[in-house]
Amino acid sequence: MSSEPSSALLLGVCDYPEHVSPTLWPDFARQQRELGLAFVRLAEFAWSRMEPRPGEYDWTWLDDAIQVASDAGLQVVLCTPTAAPPAWLVQAHPEILPVGRDGRVKAFGSRRHYDPASPVFREHSRRITRALAQRYGQHPAVIGWQTDNEFGWGDTAQTYTPAARSAFQTWLQARYGTLDALNTAWGNVFWSMEYSDWAQIPLPGQAVAACSPSHTLDFMRFTSGVLASFQAEQVQILRDCSPGRFVTHNFMGFFSAYDHYELSRGLDFASWDSYPTGTLTAIGEWQVMEPEVAVKYARTGHPDITAFNHDVYRGLTGQGHWIMEQQCGQIDWAPSNPLPTSGAVALWTAQAWAHGADGVAYFRWQAATMAQEQLHSGLVRHDGTPDRGYAEVKGIEADAYPLVPVVNRVAVLHDYESLWAYNAQPHAAGMNYWAQTFAYYRALRSLGVDVDIVHPDADLTRYAVIVAPALTVMTLERARHLEAAATHAQLVFGPRTALRQHSGRAQDGGGAGPLAELLGVRPLNFDSLPAGLTQEVTLGEGAHAAWLWAETYAPQDAQVLATYAGGPLDGHAAVTRRAHVTVIGAHSDTLIQGVLGDVLHDAGIEVTPLPEGVRISRRGDHTLVQNWTAQTQTWRGHVLPPVSSLLAPADALHAIPPELV
Amino acid sequence: MSSEPSSALLLGVCDYPEHVSPTLWPDFARQQRELGLAFVRLAEFAWSRMEPRPGEYDWTWLDDAIQVASDAGLQVVLCTPTAAPPAWLVQAHPEILPVGRDGRVKAFGSRRHYDPASPVFREHSRRITRALAQRYGQHPAVIGWQTDNEFGWGDTAQTYTPAARSAFQTWLQARYGTLDALNTAWGNVFWSMEYSDWAQIPLPGQAVAACSPSHTLDFMRFTSGVLASFQAEQVQILRDCSPGRFVTHNFMGFFSAYDHYELSRGLDFASWDSYPTGTLTAIGEWQVMEPEVAVKYARTGHPDITAFNHDVYRGLTGQGHWIMEQQCGQIDWAPSNPLPTSGAVALWTAQAWAHGADGVAYFRWQAATMAQEQLHSGLVRHDGTPDRGYAEVKGIEADAYPLVPVVNRVAVLHDYESLWAYNAQPHAAGMNYWAQTFAYYRALRSLGVDVDIVHPDADLTRYAVIVAPALTVMTLERARHLEAAATHAQLVFGPRTALRQHSGRAQDGGGAGPLAELLGVRPLNFDSLPAGLTQEVTLGEGAHAAWLWAETYAPQDAQVLATYAGGPLDGHAAVTRRAHVTVIGAHSDTLIQGVLGDVLHDAGIEVTPLPEGVRISRRGDHTLVQNWTAQTQTWRGHVLPPVSSLLAPADALHAIPPELV
Amino acid sequence: MSSEPSSALLLGVCDYPEHVSPTLWPDFARQQRELGLAFVRLAEFAWSRMEPRPGEYDWTWLDDAIQVASDAGLQVVLCTPTAAPPAWLVQAHPEILPVGRDGRVKAFGSRRHYDPASPVFREHSRRITRALAQRYGQHPAVIGWQTDNEFGWGDTAQTYTPAARSAFQTWLQARYGTLDALNTAWGNVFWSMEYSDWAQIPLPGQAVAACSPSHTLDFMRFTSGVLASFQAEQVQILRDCSPGRFVTHNFMGFFSAYDHYELSRGLDFASWDSYPTGTLTAIGEWQVMEPEVAVKYARTGHPDITAFNHDVYRGLTGQGHWIMEQQCGQIDWAPSNPLPTSGAVALWTAQAWAHGADGVAYFRWQAATMAQEQLHSGLVRHDGTPDRGYAEVKGIEADAYPLVPVVNRVAVLHDYESLWAYNAQPHAAGMNYWAQTFAYYRALRSLGVDVDIVHPDADLTRYAVIVAPALTVMTLERARHLEAAATHAQLVFGPRTALRQHSGRAQDGGGAGPLAELLGVRPLNFDSLPAGLTQEVTLGEGAHAAWLWAETYAPQDAQVLATYAGGPLDGHAAVTRRAHVTVIGAHSDTLIQGVLGDVLHDAGIEVTPLPEGVRISRRGDHTLVQNWTAQTQTWRGHVLPPVSSLLAPADALHAIPPELV
Numbered sequence A, B, C: 001m002s003s004e005p006s007s008a009l010l011l012g013v014c015d016y017p018e019h020v021s022p023t024l025w026p027d028f029a030r031q032q033r034e035l036g037l038a039f040v041r042l043a044e045f046a047w048s049r050m051e052p053r054p055g056e057y058d059w060t061w062l063d064d065a066i067q068v069a070s071d072a073g074l075q076v077v078l079c080t081p082t083a084a085p086p087a088w089l090v091q092a093h094p095e096i097l098p099v100g101r102d103g104r105v106k107a108f109g110s111r112r113h114y115d116p117a118s119p120v121f122r123e124h125s126r127r128i129t130r131a132l133a134q135r136y137g138q139h140p141a142v143i144g145w146q147t148d149n150e151f152g153w154g155d156t157a158q159t160y161t162p163a164a165r166s167a168f169q170t171w172l173q174a175r176y177g178t179l180d181a182l183n184t185a186w187g188n189v190f191w192s193m194e195y196s197d198w199a200q201i202p203l204p205g206q207a208v209a210a211c212s213p214s215h216t217l218d219f220m221r222f223t224s225g226v227l228a229s230f231q232a233e234q235v236q237i238l239r240d241c242s243p244g245r246f247v248t249h250n251f252m253g254f255f256s257a258y259d260h261y262e263l264s265r266g267l268d269f270a271s272w273d274s275y276p277t278g279t280l281t282a283i284g285e286w287q288v289m290e291p292e293v294a295v296k297y298a299r300t301g302h303p304d305i306t307a308f309n310h311d312v313y314r315g316l317t318g319q320g321h322w323i324m325e326q327q328c329g330q331i332d333w334a335p336s337n338p339l340p341t342s343g344a345v346a347l348w349t350a351q352a353w354a355h356g357a358d359g360v361a362y363f364r365w366q367a368a369t370m371a372q373e374q375l376h377s378g379l380v381r382h383d384g385t386p387d388r389g390y391a392e393v394k395g396i397e398a399d400a401y402p403l404v405p406v407v408n409r410v411a412v413l414h415d416y417e418s419l420w421a422y423n424a425q426p427h428a429a430g431m432n433y434w435a436q437t438f439a440y441y442r443a444l445r446s447l448g449v450d451v452d453i454v455h456p457d458a459d460l461t462r463y464a465v466i467v468a469p470a471l472t473v474m475t476l477e478r479a480r481h482l483e484a485a486a487t488h489a490q491l492v493f494g495p496r497t498a499l500r501q502h503s504g505r506a507q508d509g510g511g512a513g514p515l516a517e518l519l520g521v522r523p524l525n526f527d528s529l530p531a532g533l534t535q536e537v538t539l540g541e542g543a544h545a546a547w548l549w550a551e552t553y554a555p556q557d558a559q560v561l562a563t564y565a566g567g568p569l570d571g572h573a574a575v576t577r578r579a580h581v582t583v584i585g586a587h588s589d590t591l592i593q594g595v596l597g598d599v600l601h602d603a604g605i606e607v608t609p610l611p612e613g614v615r616i617s618r619r620g621d622h623t624l625v626q627n628w629t630a631q632t633q634t635w636r637g638h639v640l641p642p643v644s645s646l647l648a649p650a651d652a653l654h655a656i657p658p659e660l661v
Ligand SMILES: [Zn+2]
Pocket: A635, A636, A637, A638, A652, A653, A654, A655, A656
């Protein structure tokens, strides 16, 4: 939707001219152009400069900043500044401040100090958005918009204000109509949690112990909807005032606090902020990877973690996504913040493109000389001299990366409602939706397969293999949709599939409910394995160790591919297949890889087992081969230096036999 | 007190008919009977169904549920529903909600959301209890009552409401009479904590740092008393309305937040809820066992941990206790929730009986299909088909377990006031009352000894050996009582014995105060050992390693049995004996076992050292031999398969020489 | 300033006669004198006894206590009792209670429950101080005063009351004059944090995420100033009413919450409370030492940790400091509290003297028999019999320790503003100001060097070597001062030197700002190393491993002494030198020791590498050699038994060749 669509990867940078003297602006713009950058992202967080006092707008600085960029040949992406309400607004309306689950008001002094459920704040959000959009919406240099910034950052997606509670009650009334319906859906007969008045319903998470997962699930839906409607108000204004420009939002990696599909509706495409060395530390929270592997990737991040998020965000709209903030040096917010290895910025940029990115904006131009992010690097240092990332960006030939579509035949299904339901009752310390989902994704990537990550209710007709690692929430409609997919594709399901209804309750009649027939199995038991306890699984000749989770099935109309050996599950089915449908009940990386390899083969998908840290990604007729390790690797005769990319027509790569694998 | 006393172990199940369609009830009841169950526990948490709106009772469903059970030949245990006040009551009286130590109100949405010190809630508790008791108190199927549910669960025994503070001040005034007396008892001259007005006295735990342990100790006494009087009101109503039925309460394992002896007064017997795989995780909080041992018992729990709690709860009233909730599959509330190994349910049931249980109710009939406990198993699954525990229960012959008394000659003394005083100032990371007490219990069990766990002020005349592992609080009366016991029994005391007066202050004159003469030693020093630092102890030829704690004594009138070697305590007494009284100052499992072995021998108690995981328990003229490990073990010629029980007349077992030991 | 200056180390004890019966006082005093003690510290925390009811003073007990001490020949140090406001004062003025960062009021029930920013509390503080000082200020036995007790203990230096917020706003207004100035200094354009009204400014630390480090830095300055002015009011009253007596305060080890230089202004000298086994646990919080080393020193503390704090507190005023509370047995507040090894009390006392202490008061006389510190030892036990420390104190010959000045030629620069700025953004888990500073100090001590720890703006003319391990905050004035020092001394700077302006912002123009020319380097990059990742550094022939932190420089006018090998910093400068100025960028104990050794040699300072745990300290013409280990060590021919001291004229020690080193 940008006025002049680019044919190659668009590079840019996040810049904050208001942070430095205007005398520096022209030189910065010139350098940015010389570096090959096509655009700057401006005005993020700048509300206090746009409106220093209530109703008094000051656009002169931003007029100038846009003009300087424009004069230098840079295009401009503008941000609505609502992630940083000014102090005068908080002073006038302290009730807009968010309240945490612990009941404490979060004060002014950093960012995101607003409750999106606050009608007062919503009004001010619309007002500043409209003023900004009216001023610049049709400026020729402006190609697009970012709404707000990183919704939910700082644990702000769920607020516990009186406004939020009241809106939640209203939302529930609209959703359920009657309290009987709500009480049934949530299972409130349990522990006498039945409500006889909508006003009795509390926000969850503040009780003596955990609330009903249905209560939590609806609260997540509600708060996701609040953010979605908050953003939609801005989008509508931007559409009105700034026709022909794209509108996007910059999401974050492995973020769970709202339904990203819901928040992407109405956007032209999704963006995300990619900080590979920092997102690697998500292993701390979500344990998606072994700590001893993580330390090996401390200076690059892990290829599959970064790719996973690219594929998530590309899949939100199916359009080419953007990296709205791309790490280009050390960051400042992880526990430790090692310098990226030489070549990492180029590596990340190439991977982003190969996984569908159409634009990449480095964060940020000059390292901030003040406030919270002083120790975060930019392309240039505090003193304005080029930093390590600068040289790498200079070496990137954007034209080498054409903006052709990514077309894959393998899909991983991803669903935030399943995520919320799963993580509300993980039942096994160390197990969670992300870890389980990522295990399947990682196995696919290690087999050289390109993956779309899509919503389970999306159009699945293009796929030959569909993997649903943790699709916990199952409705009749969804089951019918998957049954249809199974007519043309191989389907693979992981543990806890279809465990719950839309309400979060177990399926009526137990088991996989409406999906039972497709699976051909009845779930029997699940085993939550503490650290130190593993469960052996036998698949053909091979023995695999399951850890954290093992579940078993009574085959109804399916064959047993793998069985448990020893322990309470001894002899029971661990992996089953019925026609096109495979169910994997054991959490075991090698088992998952083995089963997926077979399924892919049966589906006619080429399997290319890859060495550790070597990954291939295809976009259009190009294949990107990357070595993310610190060692030179040889793959199919290609010598891959440490932290390097090799871009070639797919055919060239296939000409050489896979001697390494 | 049940109308027709059973002669054999009574098996039952916890059922929640209100959770499922009434159409299922008759079939469920039939299956329960076929499974050999004698009773169902009903109506727990069902307040919102008994009284959907203020003052409007609905008994029809419960009339029917009881009738269906009765018709099928099942007896019924009913619960007062006060652990789950309905939403309308909270809406009308929000001040009944509990407040945590952090000052935050705990909202509606789970259970136990009430302040037992609230006069308003007390009134409603009496009202609903009376209504329920009047309706069913004389129903022929009703054999007994459970008050409320798991007092203190969810950290609710101590509440920090204005009502609690005011009642605490009144309680103190009644207890001490004058502020001078209180100031002296608490040692308030320390840090100028003296009060000149009862209204000045705060609840403890909310100050800059730790409050006086005397302040804490009295707060624990006060809150224990609040719960006791809260329950006593219910018990009185049940006695009035339901003559001839038993009244009990279902306590929890290793629970510290009130005096269980006090709360058991007025009950016919105590019950507890036994979840062996979950209680094993108490090792996390209380560190009663080595983690590497715990993982070996992940699927059964540890025999001594479960037995310890049986012996505690049997000892509360001295009557045969009940297991009101017996784990029969995977649970859902521990960090990890492994499946019990095959045979575990039968193992637990047999052990419960051998340690004095007269009734065992499995938790629960059908796995809940909604709300907080969906992932907790029952005897039947979500879909109503038998789960793993069902088959095990089917195999249990209740008649094999006659309800004869448990008669032991060895006692372990257990005292909640000592627990509170100990844990208020543990002085050594990793050390606590439970860990110290359990170490002695475990040593006794590993020596094949059956143990009563009783209050130190109980009648001790029947015992030949009395072990007081952590009897920190000592009064003159208690000392006289123990002196009397020493005339007929061997006494063994652990570290910190008699360290404090009833007030929580050190003994007047220091040392063991009124117990000093009996011990024959004067405490000298204690050494709190950080991880990695041990202290050697020499006992005869043997060297033992103490960890966490080592204390030493000046013998006044006692011989030194063991001395420390090396370190600041070098050459000092670690174990002493004066006549019948042994004092052990070092925390060392092997030392404790060695000393206890000698004492038992001297007292004429047969010592039967047992292999790891093999345990024997005697009830009446039967001996139960159990193997809790995953390996076959041979003991005295008996082959014990993994996770198995062998029940035999005691004599048969003794006929074979102890070749294994 | 004491009326009759002592010529040798003054020993005393902290006593609380109000805790025991007056009948014991004469005997206690007699024993104290016999033990060789010269003074008692009295009246700490005794407000509720001095003023039992508002305005009603009771001095009789204190009159008597002082008289008994005086009669026995003991001198008296008195304490203002303001660390423990009585309950009646809190009842009358609950607003004096402190509020934590979490917004919760800290209740009565322990100590330090006051907000120093409270005008009401200030008034009462002045009133009780004046009453006390008027009564005893000119008593012949009274030699000095301690203000309050351990300012900041229990996290009370920063309070979050409305009074504090209001005073902070006023303080900022006075400091900055205009909001423009404040907004610029804090960099508030970042995230729209600009203020348009002083009343908008919140206290930091209560926002969605971290506040600006400048905001935090000014809050630390403000709260430090509040405490300083609070104390200054007391000091003024004491000067008025008690001429000729010293006034001091007892600080704590490794304490960060205020500027100890600021709080020492107006005192005659600084004191601190030395608990070596407890301060060792600062390794837990600050990670100043390897845990495996710490466990070796569990019974003595580590010599360098204790010495470091002595040198800090001596340096606050440059006068001989006091140990106002000296551990003399087991303590009660660390996670584990091992008994000090035999000889430890004498070891600590000797070290305190050698590092400049003029007075040492053991804490405490009799172990408290009640309240919070019952498990803390004293010189005599609960029962009044001598404890382990008693015998050690008896063996100390105070006359052997003459009160000559400590004169050193090596300085370590220490600055609380740099500390606050550093720790506000540590950027590397495990790295902090104390750990970095201590690493340099420890290296110096391991080389046998005596060290002054002084403020960077202090007179530096006496020093030949000046080490600034973590001097993050740099102003033009400070840079000029250091340039002057470099004309006569060797200077060594550690990582992050001069990173920030006084405001907490990065230097204008980046790099080291006004210090750049002196350093001769431009900082390039820093690398924050997670656990498991190290960075090699090459110095001459030697390879060293950096961990946690590595930074690199572009030499402008400096030679490169060491370079990084491998990784993103490969080939870059790790250590540079320009004339007298050395910069060390890598955190590596062995590298630091190596570089410092060379610098000391160049400066003509004798270097005496010492075995692990052996340390030498010089005061006047005496050298104290100590062995802090549990093994006998031989050094330069001297046999040093475990935990022993050897005091000799410096020459005698040098006569023997350093065969061990
Ligand atoms: Zn190839």
